[in-house]
Amino acid sequence: MTCNCGPRQTQRIVRPPPKTGCSCGALQSGSQINVPIIWVLGGPGSGKGTQCDKIVAKYGFTHLSSGDLLRNEVSSGSPRGQELSAIMEKGELVPMEVVLDLLKEAILKSLPNSKGFLIDGYPREKEQGVMFEKNISPVDLVLFFDASEETLVKRLLGRAETSGRVDDNEETIKKRLHTFNTHNDQVISQYTAKLKRINAERDVGAIFQEVESYLDPLVASK
Numbered sequence: 001m002t003c004n005c006g007p008r009q010t011q012r013i014v015r016p017p018p019k020t021g022c023s024c025g026a027l028q029s030g031s032q033i034n035v036p037i038i039w040v041l042g043g044p045g046s047g048k049g050t051q052c053d054k055i056v057a058k059y060g061f062t063h064l065s066s067g068d069l070l071r072n073e074v075s076s077g078s079p080r081g082q083e084l085s086a087i088m089e090k091g092e093l094v095p096m097e098v099v100l101d102l103l104k105e106a107i108l109k110s111l112p113n114s115k116g117f118l119i120d121g122y123p124r125e126k127e128q129g130v131m132f133e134k135n136i137s138p139v140d141l142v143l144f145f146d147a148s149e150e151t152l153v154k155r156l157l158g159r160a161e162t163s164g165r166v167d168d169n170e171e172t173i174k175k176r177l178h179t180f181n182t183h184n185d186q187v188i189s190q191y192t193a194k195l196k197r198i199n200a201e202r203d204v205g206a207i208f209q210e211v212e213s214y215l216d217p218l219v220a221s222k
């Protein structure tokens with residue numbers, strides 16, 4: 001017996017067109033991003049937050065930390081926040097869609113007034129980077145703060161004394177470092193010309209000088 005409804009597999013997913021002229025489908029609102037987008041990468045404790053604060057002070061960029069967005073969701077007490085909390089306490093990565101949604105919402109909210117975006121601690125996995133560029137915007141620059149495991153542990157244990165973060169304890173730190181090391185090489189290997197590998201063992205000021213040498217030309221060219 002033949003059936004004329006056609007095999008289910010052939011059903012197409014039709015994406016709605018973006019509301020404005022952009023054919024790449026980035027950002028559902030149709031808003032174009034014409035300010036710099038910078039990913040800030042590095043192991044936990046490598047100084048991403050510290051450098052982002054200095055970048056914000058000089059360039060007025062919007063700093064979005066995926067970790068902070070997630071921690072805000074946790075402290076909102078929503079059911080999604082409770083699930084996230086359990087994952088983060090284990091030092092594991094939360095589902096990709098959740099982080100991407102939170103970032104997208106935050107970018108859209110700040111877009112009208114932003115001079116640029118620092119995306120701190122994202123992407124953690126190769127696929128997260130692919131999804132970001134597909135769904136939000138291409139990245140302009142990838143800053144990678146490179147420090148040894150020994151330095152990272154030392155700084156995080158220092159931060160633990162004041163941060164109150166549930167994941168700043170020795171056992172979770174080790175798991176976070178393991179998670180980071182497992183994924184990071186794959187993430188950064190995707191980017192060649194845009195990737196700036198910065199020696200993060202130095203003092204805060206020396207590191208920032210190098211950061212400025214990448215951001216000044218970028219800002220001038222946008």
Ligand SMILES: Nc1ncnc2c1ncn2[C@@H]1O[C@H](COP(=O)(O)OP(=O)(O)O)[C@@H](O)[C@H]1O
Pocket residue numbers: 042043044045046047048049050051155156158159200201202203204207
């Ligand atoms: N270049 C540096 N030298 C020494 N300590 C640093 C440096 N950068 C950051 N720190 C300290 O290390 C800890 C982790 O820094 P943070 O910026 O929170 O890292 P991340 O955001 O990458 O996890 C903080 O206590 C911070 O003050």
Ligand SMILES: [Mg+2]
Pocket residue numbers: 048049065067
């Ligand atoms: Mg941080």
